[in-house]
Amino acid sequence: MRRREFLSTSAAAVLAATTPVTLLARGAAQAPIKRKGRLKQSLFRTVFGQNTPGLTTFDEQCREAARLGCYGFDLVGPQDWPTMKKYGLVPTMGPMSFASLTDGLVHKDLWPMVEKALRDEVDTCAAGGCKGIITFAGQKKAMTSEEGMDLTVQFMSRVKAMLEDKGVTLCMENANSRYPDNVLGRPDQLCDRPSWGFEMCKRVNSPNVKMLFDIYHAQIMEGNVAATIKDNSKWIAHCHTAGVPGRHEIDGTQEINYRFIAQTIVDLGYTGYIAHEDRPTPGRNPLEALEAGIQVLDV
Numbered sequence: 001m002r003r004r005e006f007l008s009t010s011a012a013a014v015l016a017a018t019t020p021v022t023l024l025a026r027g028a029a030q031a032p033i034k035r036k037g038r039l040k041q042s043l044f045r046t047v048f049g050q051n052t053p054g055l056t057t058f059d060e061q062c063r064e065a066a067r068l069g070c071y072g073f074d075l076v077g078p079q080d081w082p083t084m085k086k087y088g089l090v091p092t093m094g095p096m097s098f099a100s101l102t103d104g105l106v107h108k109d110l111w112p113m114v115e116k117a118l119r120d121e122v123d124t125c126a127a128g129g130c131k132g133i134i135t136f137a138g139q140k141k142a143m144t145s146e147e148g149m150d151l152t153v154q155f156m157s158r159v160k161a162m163l164e165d166k167g168v169t170l171c172m173e174n175a176n177s178r179y180p181d182n183v184l185g186r187p188d189q190l191c192d193r194p195s196w197g198f199e200m201c202k203r204v205n206s207p208n209v210k211m212l213f214d215i216y217h218a219q220i221m222e223g224n225v226a227a228t229i230k231d232n233s234k235w236i237a238h239c240h241t242a243g244v245p246g247r248h249e250i251d252g253t254q255e256i257n258y259r260f261i262a263q264t265i266v267d268l269g270y271t272g273y274i275a276h277e278d279r280p281t282p283g284r285n286p287l288e289a290l291e292a293g294i295q296v297l298d299v
Contacts, residue, residue, distance in 0.1 A: 036299070043275060052286050059086075074134075074277070091130040093134055093171065104138020104139065105155045107151075157204055170209055173217075197235075215241050217240075220244060239274040
């Protein structure tokens with residue numbers, strides 16, 4: 001062997017021996033992990049933690065999502081859809097750009113502005129292949145749950161024909177009000193129980209007004225998750241996951257049997273996405289935790 005070849009080979013061997021396997025893997029394109037695909041899993045950017053080496057940019061996160069066999073990301077704006085497309089990913093749920101968490105959809109004086117902004121986002125989603133948009137009814141403030149229900153149904157009835165024409169579904173998320181910190185919960189939300197959201201969907205009665213069923217929030221407020229899914233599957237367009245307690249990764253350290261729930265959803269013939277929305281436990285490797293969670297749902 002020539003000296004130059006020997007030195008090059010030796011240097012490569014030393015680099016391989018001293019570089020963590022994960023970094024070597026991330027530095028090269030890898031074939032996607034083969035999944036059963038009976039549940040179409042997607043991600044939030046939060047699952048990668050903060051400042052995780054090699055996973056800080058959206059490009060890096062998309063590359064990893066594709067490797068893990070995921071379909072795309074929730075709540076990523078149109079400006080980043082080209083990056084997802086580069087890796088064969090899609091926007092699995094559009095963000096709520098037309099209203100705030102506090103005001104939501106229940107203030108009549110805001111409806112002209114909210115409706116116009118919603119129509120603009122629906123047009124963007126229809127053109128970009130995003131089939132769903134998240135929404136929240138808003139906070140109760142001084143109104144009763146029934147007053148909030150009536151107003152939400154009125155607004156949804158105003159826009160349902162447009163949603164049906166465009167082929168985009170507006171998805172009401174249930175968000176627990178037990179933890180009013182905007183981290184583990186959402187304060188004072190009208191749709192803090194899945195039962196409220198399902199009743200709203202029934203009253204509007206449109207194939208394009210459905211629930212984004214957040215399993216984490218549902219467990220905290222009402223429990224009985226698997227039976228609730230079975231009884232209301234007609235109105236569920238999308239699902240979110242996270243562990244209880246703590247909103248951390250889904251594994252054996254928390255109370256929800258996600259493998260059983262995943263099998264329940266599959267058996268119902270569910271065709272929507274299920275997105276991981278957990279925040280990694282401090283000190284735990286986010287990528288390892290994510291891979292384990294994806295495997296749990298790969299029934």
